[in-house]
Amino acid sequence: MASDQQLSTKHVLGIKYLTAADVELILDTALQFKEVINRPIKKVPSLRDTTVANLFFENSTRTRISFELAEKRLSADTVNFSAASSSVKKGETLLDTVNNILAMKVDMVVMRHPAPGAHHFLASKIDASIVNAGDGTHEHPTQALLDAFSMRDALGGELRGKKICIFGDITHSRVALSNVFCLQKLGAKVRVCGPPTLIPRHMRSLGVEVSYNVDESLAWCDVANVLRIQLERQDTKFIPSLREYNRHFGITRERVDRLDKPVVIMHPGPINRGVEIDTAVADSEHSIILEQVENGVAVRMAVLYLLAARRKEG
Amino acid sequence: MPVLRVIHDPDRFALTIERLCRHLIEEHGDFANTCLVGIQTGGVQLAGRLRDKLTQMGVTGYDYGKLDITFYRDDFRTAKGPLTPQQTEIDFLVENKRVILVDDVLYSGRTTLSALTALNHFGRPAQVELLVMVDRRFRRSLPVKANYRGISVDSLHDEYVEVQWAETHGQDQIILTGSE
Numbered sequence: 269m270a271s272d273q274q275l276s277t278k279h280v281l282g283i284k285y286l287t288a289a290d291v292e293l294i295l296d297t298a299l300q301f302k303e304v305i306n307r308p309i310k311k312v313p314s315l316r317d318t319t320v321a322n323l324f325f326e327n328s329t330r331t332r333i334s335f336e337l338a339e340k341r342l343s344a345d346t347v348n349f350s351a352a353s354s355s356v357k358k359g360e361t362l363l364d365t366v367n368n369i370l371a372m373k374v375d376m377v378v379m380r381h382p383a384p385g386a387h388h389f390l391a392s393k394i395d396a397s398i399v400n401a402g403d404g405t406h407e408h409p410t411q412a413l414l415d416a417f418s419m420r421d422a423l424g425g426e427l428r429g430k431k432i433c434i435f436g437d438i439t440h441s442r443v444a445l446s447n448v449f450c451l452q453k454l455g456a457k458v459r460v461c462g463p464p465t466l467i468p469r470h471m472r473s474l475g476v477e478v479s480y481n482v483d484e485s486l487a488w489c490d491v492a493n494v495l496r497i498q499l500e501r502q503d504t505k506f507i508p509s510l511r512e513y514n515r516h517f518g519i520t521r522e523r524v525d526r527l528d529k530p531v532v533i534m535h536p537g538p539i540n541r542g543v544e545i546d547t548a549v550a551d552s553e554h555s556i557i558l559e560q561v562e563n564g565v566a567v568r569m570a571v572l573y574l575l576a577a578r579r580k581e582g
Numbered sequence: 583m584p585v586l587r588v589i590h591d592p593d594r595f596a597l598t599i600e601r602l603c604r605h606l607i608e609e610h611g612d613f614a615n616t617c618l619v620g621i622q623t624g625g626v627q628l629a630g631r632l633r634d635k636l637t638q639m640g641v642t643g644y645d646y647g648k649l650d651i652t653f654y655r656d657d658f659r660t661a662k663g664p665l666t667p668q669q670t671e672i673d674f675l676v677e678n679k680r681v682i683l684v685d686d687v688l689y690s691g692r693t694t695l696s697a698l699t700a701l702n703h704f705g706r707p708a709q710v711e712l713l714v715m716v717d718r719r720f721r722r723s724l725p726v727k728a729n730y731r732g733i734s735v736d737s738l739h740d741e742y743v744e745v746q747w748a749e750t751h752g753q754d755q756i757i758l759t760g761s762e
Binding site for chain 1: 650652653654665667668669670675699700702703704705
């Protein structure tokens with residue numbers, strides 16, 4: 269149950285900047301919102317006096333729709349901005365873009381930007397609360413929060429002491445870094461597993477185990493969070509081919525069937541079927557991928573609600 | 583705040599619960615189309631007491647739920663402290679049902695207004711009645727009136743009427759607190 273605390277921060281820029289109590293508060297509040305989104309009328313009036321701008325400077329399907337749904341379920345007004353069809357193409361700066369939007373009395377900003385740290389720059393310049401929907405290869409805090417929420421739900425309500433392994437392209441994944449921070453704050457044991465070329469050299473310095481053996485890691489973990497091979501972020505070839513990646517590092521049906529204990533399978537999406545994960549696994553009884561999507565709306569409602577509750581104190 | 587006086591001791595409290603239940607049975611009979619919904623958190627405690635007593639009196643088989651109104655409150659940003667949501671457990675529709683909304687204390691009426699808004703998200707009730715343990719008279723900000731009341735209390739602005747429960751305070755009672 270949520271404690272009588274507020275979030276310690278005016279923004280959600282990254283899991284790194286949240287306390288463990290903040291994370292617990294968000295997850296506990298999300299539990300109540302999950303009940304709301306399963307009612308006949310899936311709306312509450314809490315943010316009826318709030319306008320939220322969704323600024324997406326990178327492509328997105330899931331995250332954008334999830335945030336917009338969360339805002340609408342909270343009765344907030346929403347405005348959507350896509351860089352592809354905006355004055356950014358004419359050379360307008362990030363700060364000018366945001367200030368122009370805020371001048372129209374927008375209260376909160378949800379932003380995805382390709383530059384790591386873009387949100388920190390903005391937070392130092394504007395008054396509105398900012399939610400990071402992904403900044404380059406840095407962090408994706410709401411994804412980590414919904415992942416933790418889903419894991420907690422699948423594992424009986426507690427993550428302390430549980431073993432979570434993140435598989436795949438760790439180097440290019442903001443989801444991986446946010447997951448590491450979030451799970452450590454909740455007391456879980458974290459491991460990353462993938463080809464050496466896709467795991468940052470200093471990963472162990474974060475207190476995370478590193479493994480290159482997928483079968484051993486699958487047998488070790490309670491939850492396998494499988495990440496996409498991010499082809500669009502690879503300037504050089506880190507793997508010989510997708511087929512070879514699937515053979516040596518893919519979460520295949522054969523690998524999962526060999527396990528002598530159940531494992532929870534997760535993926536933040538979009539899935540490269542047949543590459544990092546087989547269709548037979550992604551659609552299996554072990555998978556909670558679609559639950560993750562449902563939980564994402566509830567978690568984002570909790571984040572927006574708790575940030576809006578802070579607003580009066582500046 | 584110091585306790586100024588005990589309004590209802592445990593014996594009077596139990597008597598009031600019984601009287602309220604008899605009144606409910608008089609109005610709703612066997613509760614065939616009636617459901618009982620407690621408003622978090624004091625209303626849930628009271629609804630629990632009513633349900634136990636109704637069971638002793640042979641009235642069972644009706645829908646019972648808990649309603650949290652945190653996300654429907656109109657003091658979202660002006661409340662003195664953070665608002666912590668509690669659980670809502672309504673696994674039935676209230677469509678065409680007679681709903682008895684239960685709360686411990688009726689004061690300004692804003693909680694009741696929020697509860698009515700929240701309740702409408704579970705269907706369109708045929709009728710909604712309000713049952714409260716304490717009606718703080720002359721303190722209403724909205725045109726809200728209880729259909730069933732345990733006791734009416736006249737109090738000053740700097741006084742506070744609290745319903746205490748055995749689970750948290752050792753015994754069921756109603757007290758008046760305030761500056762001495």
